[in-house]
Amino acid sequence: MERETIEFDVVFAGGGPANLSSAIHLTNLIRKHNEDIENGKQHGKKIDIEDNIAVLEKGAYFGAHNISGAVLIPDVLSELLPDHKELGCPIDAEVSTESVYFLTRKGNMKVPFTPSFLNNRGNYILSLSKFVGWLSKIAEKNNVMLLEGTAAVEIFYEGDRVIGVRTDDKRLKENGEYETPGYILNSKVVVLGEGSNGTLCKSVIEKLHLDKGRAPSIYELGVKEIYELKSNPLRKGECIHTLGYPFRKGLSGGGFIYGISETRVVIGLIAHLSSGDPQFDPHKELQKYKQHPFIFRIIKDGTPTHYGARTLPCGGYFSIPKLTSDGVMITGDAANLVDSQKLKGIHTAIKSGMLAAEVLFEAFKTGDFSATQLEKYEEKLKNSWIYSDLRKSRNFTPAVARGIPFPGGLLLGFQILTGGAAPTGDLQTKPDYSTTEDMKHFYGKRLPEPLPKEDDKITVSKLTDVYLSGTKHDEKQQSHIRLKNDDVCKKCVSDYKAPCTVFCPASVYELGDNKIKVNFSNCMHCKTCDVKCPFQNIVWNLPEGGGGPRYSLQ
Ligand SMILES: Cc1cc2nc3c(=O)[nH]c(=O)nc-3n(C[C@H](O)[C@H](O)[C@H](O)COP(=O)(O)OP(=O)(O)OC[C@H]3O[C@@H](n4cnc5c(N)ncnc54)[C@H](O)[C@@H]3O)c2cc1C
Ligand code: SF4
Ligand code: SF4
Numbered sequence: 141m142e143r144e145t146i147e148f149d150v151v152f153a154g155g156g157p158a159n160l161s162s163a164i165h166l167t168n169l170i171r172k173h174n175e176d177i178e179n180g181k182q183h184g185k186k187i188d189i190e191d192n193i194a195v196l197e198k199g200a201y202f203g204a205h206n207i208s209g210a211v212l213i214p215d216v217l218s219e220l221l222p223d224h225k226e227l228g229c230p231i232d233a234e235v236s237t238e239s240v241y242f243l244t245r246k247g248n249m250k251v252p253f254t255p256s257f258l259n260n261r262g263n264y265i266l267s268l269s270k271f272v273g274w275l276s277k278i279a280e281k282n283n284v285m286l287l288e289g290t291a292a293v294e295i296f297y298e299g300d301r302v303i304g305v306r307t308d309d310k311r312l313k314e315n316g317e318y319e320t321p322g323y324i325l326n327s328k329v330v331v332l333g334e335g336s337n338g339t340l341c342k343s344v345i346e347k348l349h350l351d352k353g354r355a356p357s358i359y360e361l362g363v364k365e366i367y368e369l370k371s372n373p374l375r376k377g378e379c380i381h382t383l384g385y386p387f388r389k390g391l392s393g394g395g396f397i398y399g400i401s402e403t404r405v406v407i408g409l410i411a412h413l414s415s416g417d418p419q420f421d422p423h424k425e426l427q428k429y430k431q432h433p434f435i436f437r438i439i440k441d442g443t444p445t446h447y448g449a450r451t452l453p454c455g456g457y458f459s460i461p462k463l464t465s466d467g468v469m470i471t472g473d474a475a476n477l478v479d480s481q482k483l484k485g486i487h488t489a490i491k492s493g494m495l496a497a498e499v500l501f502e503a504f505k506t507g508d509f510s511a512t513q514l515e516k517y518e519e520k521l522k523n524s525w526i527y528s529d530l531r532k533s534r535n536f537t538p539a540v541a542r543g544i545p546f547p548g549g550l551l552l553g554f555q556i557l558t559g560g561a562a563p564t565g566d567l568q569t570k571p572d573y574s575t576t577e578d579m580k581h582f583y584g585k586r587l588p589e590p591l592p593k594e595d596d597k598i599t600v601s602k603l604t605d606v607y608l609s610g611t612k613h614d615e616k617q618q619s620h621i622r623l624k625n626d627d628v629c630k631k632c633v634s635d636y637k638a639p640c641t642v643f644c645p646a647s648v649y650e651l652g653d654n655k656i657k658v659n660f661s662n663c664m665h666c667k668t669c670d671v672k673c674p675f676q677n678i679v680w681n682l683p684e685g686g687g688g689p690r691y692s693l694q
Pocket of ligand 2: 623628629630632633636638639640641649656672673674675676677678
C-alpha cells in the first residue's frame with residue numbers, strides 16, 4: 141500500500157494527561173526561549189515548532205478514551221499551568237469532606253481517622269475526560285499538531301533505534317484495500333504515553349528488553365458509573381472511600397463515592413486483576429456494591445447516566461521498566477507510575493510528562509536527540525518525588541491483595557510505621573494471567589454468586605452500561621481482537637468456565653456452542669483481556685482510530 145511519509149521532531153503517541161502535559165510544557169519552554177532570543181536576553185537560535193510536534197489520540201476526540209475517579213492533587217498542575225483556574229480548568233469541586241468506611245455485607249463502620257495517603261482535602265474532583273479535552277485546547281493554542289481519531293499502530297525501527305510510527309488504515313473495502321491508508325510519521329523521538337498497558341509500549345518493552353530484572357506489570361480494573369439524582373445526600377466535594385464489601389477472600393480492592401455536583405454522584409470500584417476467581421466480574425461487583433444499604437441510600441432515587449472501565453497499573457516501584465531507549469521515551473501509566481496507595485496517577489502522569497519535556501527541550505537546543513540525552517529523563521524521574529512516593533507505597537498492592545483486614549491490614553500498618561517495608565522482605569507479585577485458578581480449585585462444590593436482578597436503575601446490565609459509555613466501532617474493519625487458538629478456549633471453557641465472558645466489562649466475549657464469539661464493536665479499550673486470559677490466548681490490537689468509548693463526564 142502506498143503511504144505518505146511526514147517528518148516530525150517529536151511524535152507523542154497517546155493524548156492523555158501525561159503526553160498532553162509534556163507537549164504543553166515543551167512548547168511553553170520553547171516559546172519562552174524564542175521570546176528571550178527575540179528580546180536579546182539570550183543568545184542562540186530560535187526553535188521552530190510549526191508542524192514539528194504532534195500528539196496522536198485514538199479516541200474520536202481528546203478525552204473520549206479518558207476515564208478516572210478523579211481526584212487530582214493540584215500542586216503539579218500549578219507547576220504546569222500556574223493560571224489553570226483563569227484558563228478555565230474544568231474543576232467540578234474541591235474536596236471539602238472526606239471519610240473512609242469499612243463495609244460488612246449489610247452494615248458499615250466509619251474508620252475513625254483518614255490514613256494520610258487517602259487525605260484529599262483541597263484536592264480537585266474532576267472528570268478526566270473533560271480535563272483532557274481542556275488540556276488539548278491549550279496544546280492546540282501552543283501550535284502542537286493534534287491528530288484525534290488517529291491511532292499509532294506500528295513502531296518503526298532502524299536496528300534498535302525507534303525512528304517513527306505508522307498510523308491506522310481507515311475503512312476496509314470489499315477488495316481488501318483501505319479507503320485511507322495510514323501515514324508513516326518519521327520522528328527524532330516517539331514519546332509513548334498510551335496509558336495503562338499500552339499496546340505499542342508493550343511491544344517496545346518486549347523487543348528492547350526494557351523490563352529486564354523488573355517485577356511483572358500488574359493491574360487493577362476500575363469500573364465506574366455516574367448517577368443523576370433528584371436530591372443528592374452527598375455534598376458537592378464530598379469524598380468517601382470504602383474497604384470491605386463486596387471484596388472478600390479471593391477478590392481485593394476498594395470503592396469510591398464522590399459528590400461532583402448538587403445532583404450527581406460518581407460510584408466506582410477498583411478491583412485487583414490478581415484475583416484467583418475464574419468468574420471474576422468487576423461489573424457484577426459494582427452492581428452488588430450499589431445494592432449495599434450504605435450506597436443504596438445515596439442513589440435510590442437516581443438514574444445511571446454514564447459508565448466506563450479501564451485498567452490501571454498497580455505494580456508501582458518494582459515494575460517500572462527502563463523508560464528510555466534510542467528514539468523513545470515512556471510517560472505516565474504506560475510507565476507504571478500510578479501510586480496505588482493514594483489511588484492516583486494523574487499527578488505522576490503530568491509530572492513525568494513535564495520531566496520528559498525538559499529533556500526534550502534541551503535536545504532541541506543542542507540538536508542532540510541521542511539515547512544518552514534521552515536517558516536524562518530517567519535520572520530526573522529517579523530524583524523526583526515520583527520515585528520517593530512510589531518507594532513508600534512499594535508493598536501496598538500485594539499487602540491489600542492478601543486480604544483486608546487480615547493479614548493485609550497488619551501489613552499496611554507495618555508499612556505506615558516503616559515508610560513502606562514489609563516484615564519479611566518485599567512482597568512478590570505474579571503476572572495477572574497466572575493467578576486465575578480453575579473452577580474446581582476455586583469453587584469446589586460452591587457456585588459463583590448469581591448476578592443481581594437487573595432493573596437498569598440500581599442494577600444495570602452490562603449492555604445498558606456499554607450504551608451509557610457511548611462505545612462503538614466502525615464495522616468496516618477487521619476485528620481488533622483475535623483468539624490465538626480455539627482449542628485452548630475449549631479447554632478453558634471446561635476447566636475455567638471462560639473467564640473472558642465475565643471479566644470483560646463490556647460483554648465483548650460470548651459463549652455459544654462451546655465457542656467464543658467476539659463482539660469487538662462493544663470494546664471499551666480497558667485492556668483487561670490482554671492480561672487476564674489465563675492462557676494468554678487473546679491478542680488485542682489497536683483498532684481504527686475514532687472507535688471505542690465516547691466518554692464525556694467519566
Ligand atoms: C476508575 C479509575 C479511577 C482512578 N482514579 C484516580 C484518581 O482519583 N486520581 C488520580 O490521580 N488517578 C486516578 N486514576 C488513574 C489515572 O486515571 C491515570 O493514572 C491517568 O489517567 C494516566 O494518564 P496517562 O496520560 O498516562 O494515560 P491515559 O489517561 O490512559 O491516556 C492515554 C491516552 O492514550 C491514548 N492511546 C493509547 N494508545 C494509543 C495509540 N497507540 N495511539 C493513539 N492514542 C493512544 C488513549 O486513548 C488515551 O487517551 C484512576 C484510574 C481509573 C481507571
Ligand atoms: S479467550 Fe482466554 S479466557 Fe476466553 S475462553 Fe479462550 S482461553 Fe478462556
Ligand atoms: S474486550 Fe478486552 S479491552 Fe475490550 S472491553 Fe473487554 S476486556 Fe476490555
